[in-house]
Amino acid sequence: MNIDSAVVKAFAPTGALRASINLGNPILANRDPSSGEPCGVSVDLARAFAEHLGVPLELVVFDAAAKSVEAVSDERADFGFFAIDPKRGETIAFTSPYILIEGFYLVRDESPVRTNADVDQPHNRVAVGKGSAYDLFLTRELKQAQIVRAPTSPTVVQTFLDQGLEVAAGVKQQLEGDAAKIGGLRLLDERFMVIRQAMGVAKSRGEKAAATLRDFVEEMKRSGFVAEALERHRIMGASVAPIE
Template structure:
């Protein structure tokens, strides 16, 4: 891709490309052995900065809501988020580059067997505050009560400590947490597909939004996304289809 000079300026008001990285979703970003951010979203940020021919600055957060806020308030130039209509008020999203499944976790002895059993008045559901599944379930659940953990990696801990009925989150995160605590099980079907995309503040204009969209489509078509998933040994996430 060869972005228009005006688009490059739109992405770099400080002279660098500031990429908002959310460590609350370990499928896309985490810390490596040295403590530095690493993962699929970091790889894509580096590739996009290289395509623009600019220096990259990583702005790291521990929760999706903080990462979204940084881009929405022009404290970062791009970010990596689940597509959501509420976030779309301030952020121009690309098409998704990765698809991730959202699942429910319960105790082995729970009478909850199916997704439709969750939305009942006596059920409390732990979610990561401001996460994609928090936003989705806030709209979709009419009877169950949502209990928000500070970050997605703390959902299962909140579920256990508060003796809640259900934990909701990214399948791989729930599976990893469940291995640390006996007597837990995932329900058999996903409750949503999380569409992970890149985003830029809408204030940066149409040219910037189109350039980012073009980059994501090229990243999928060239194998960049699939190679990043393989390199970081990510299981359970798939490359999104071409737009």
């Protein structure tokens, strides 16, 4: 694909392409245990997009989704990787999703909460990562249960334990990993949402920039790049989103 120089300038006004990377979702990005450098599916896509535009890449790293979104909305970063949500869509132009991730509830083994329908009760307090996709979703959906916001998604289970809360909500794989390490915890049997992970750029960068990013994501799905990245990073439980 030939890239209009105006689009390149819209994406990289500083000369380098600044990618907002959220380490709060280990399915998308993490730190390499050897080098400490960010790695993962979103980092691979960021590198591919910088190569596509023909500009150098800079990674702007955050520990929570909300901070990552704010950086792109405020134009402290040029694009990022986010779960699609209408609130975020006020300032961010999203691509279609490139992967799909499931959101689940976690409770103690002895909890009377057995199904998703049991969660939304006045006596239940639900731990979520502040500003995460499931925080935004559950803020709209839960009518009776109280939401308690942990600082970041990786601290949800610790907040749930420290505060003696009834339910924790988050990405299935992260909750499963924490439950396996801690013991005495179980996931409910059904997901409460499908998290649609997409790339996004500030709407202020213009429609041509947004269209270029949308086309890039479709090509990355079509070519097998996303599937190969999931396999390379040994990510289980996430699936490549359908081509649109």
